[in-house]
Amino acid sequence: MARIVMDDLHKVYPGGVKAVTGISLDIADGEMIVLVGPSGCGKSTLLRMVAGLETITGGTLSIGDRVVNTLEPADRDIAMVFQNYALYPHMTVYNNLAYGLRNQGVAKPEIERRVQEAAAMLQIGDYLQRKPRALSGGQRQRVAMGRALVREPSAFLFDEPLSNLDAKLRVQMRVEIRQLQKRLGTTSLYVTHDQLEALTLADRLVVLNAGRIEQVGTPMELYQRPETLFVAGFIGSPAMNMIEMGYLRDRGAAPSTLPAGTDLVGMRPDDMLLSAPAEPHLSLSGRVMLLEPAGAESHIYVSLDGNDQPITVRIPGLPTMQEGAAITLHVPLGALHPFNTASGRRVSG
Ligand SMILES: Nc1ncnc2c1ncn2[C@@H]1O[C@H](COP(=O)(O)OP(=O)(O)O)[C@@H](O)[C@H]1O
Ligand SMILES: [Mg+2]
Numbered sequence: 001m002a003r004i005v006m007d008d009l010h011k012v013y014p015g016g017v018k019a020v021t022g023i024s025l026d027i028a029d030g031e032m033i034v035l036v037g038p039s040g041c042g043k044s045t046l047l048r049m050v051a052g053l054e055t056i057t058g059g060t061l062s063i064g065d066r067v068v069n070t071l072e073p074a075d076r077d078i079a080m081v082f083q084n085y086a087l088y089p090h091m092t093v094y095n096n097l098a099y100g101l102r103n104q105g106v107a108k109p110e111i112e113r114r115v116q117e118a119a120a121m122l123q124i125g126d127y128l129q130r131k132p133r134a135l136s137g138g139q140r141q142r143v144a145m146g147r148a149l150v151r152e153p154s155a156f157l158f159d160e161p162l163s164n165l166d167a168k169l170r171v172q173m174r175v176e177i178r179q180l181q182k183r184l185g186t187t188s189l190y191v192t193h194d195q196l197e198a199l200t201l202a203d204r205l206v207v208l209n210a211g212r213i214e215q216v217g218t219p220m221e222l223y224q225r226p227e228t229l230f231v232a233g234f235i236g237s238p239a240m241n242m243i244e245m246g247y248l249r250d251r252g253a254a255p256s257t258l259p260a261g262t263d264l265v266g267m268r269p270d271d272m273l274l275s276a277p278a279e280p281h282l283s284l285s286g287r288v289m290l291l292e293p294a295g296a297e298s299h300i301y302v303s304l305d306g307n308d309q310p311i312t313v314r315i316p317g318l319p320t321m322q323e324g325a326a327i328t329l330h331v332p333l334g335a336l337h338p339f340n341t342a343s344g345r346r347v348s349g
Pocket of ligand 1: 013014015017018019038039040041042044045046
């Protein structure tokens with residue numbers, strides 16, 4: 001088991017690309033941390049630096065109270081699971097699992113025990129004599145996880161392990177990874193560009209943008225109180241609506257409760273209500289542009305009077321209004337997210 005501490009980590013690739021710029025993060029023993037951010041923000045680079053597959057240009061990396069900056073990957077006691085599985089095609093599943101352990105000189109009975117245990121945990125016991133090409137994508141992903149499990153490492157690193165699976169299998173494997181991680185209690189660093197995967201897996205989430213940390217927090221903290229415009233736009237689906245303060249002022253709907261410096265107001269699609277709540281709220285009128293019924297919930301796209309940008313509203317169940325109808329939306333003042341465009345940050349008042 002291990003705590004992982006990143007202190008002001010930097011990565012500049014030969015050629016000058018600054019992929020990671022000053023990342024500090026303290027990961028507790030047993031914690032499941034998810035690194036999330038758009039493509040190219042430095043997630044894989046950071047993970048590979050922890051794995052030892054990429055040199056560290058600056059800063060200090062410790063695993064379990066040991067500085068490991070220059071330690072070989074094999075000496076870091078961690079196991080990594082990749083998106084493309086990276087299985088040996090000519091070896092059986094059993095040998096794929098056993099290979100690393102044999103190289104480490106682990107005794108045969110111990111290898112047998114670990115392989116059988118991992119196979120049982122991942123329900124791949126029936127495929128141990130097959131080659132990877134005779135397995136489905138989901139089964140291959142399980143073998144890749146099994147190969148990490150048998151090493152009994154002090155930390156797991158996952159780089160978008162579910163990206164190659166179809167939507168249904170992705171959800172199923174997500175649940176299994178979470179259960180497995182909780183059961184084993186192994187410190188894990190999980191990379192994804194999928195905010196829903198991130199929200200559902202993480203003890204704490206780290207939102208990365210252009211090689212820097214935007215915000216660190218529990219899924220709830222990031223959803224309820226995004227500290228930057230980037231996080232506000234990235235976490236939550238459909239994305240948070242942004243309405244200019246000037247628009248609210250012109251409509252006589254600008255609440256006096258928002259802190260000075262607010263020029264952009266965020267409103268979650270769930271917080272835009274069709275009937276006025278008892279609590280203090282603001283009201284905006286517009287027209288229904290498009291209805292998107294999706295069974296348990298529906299999205300309503302609304303064009304506000306005098307505003308070009310469509311606003312997204314999420315309601316439970318199916319909509320009862322018609323496209324083109326007039327509509328009034330009510331937003332509790334407590335649900336407003338005040339931002340400042342110039343700083344890109346939440347305004348605290
Ligand atoms: N081997 C490399 N050499 C030079 N630049 C690289 C290399 N690998 C990645 N990069 C660049 O570093 C940045 C971060 O890449 P990466 O860590 O792969 O992002 P992510 O995993 O978040 O998509 C990108 O601008 C990418 O083009
Ligand atoms: Mg990547």
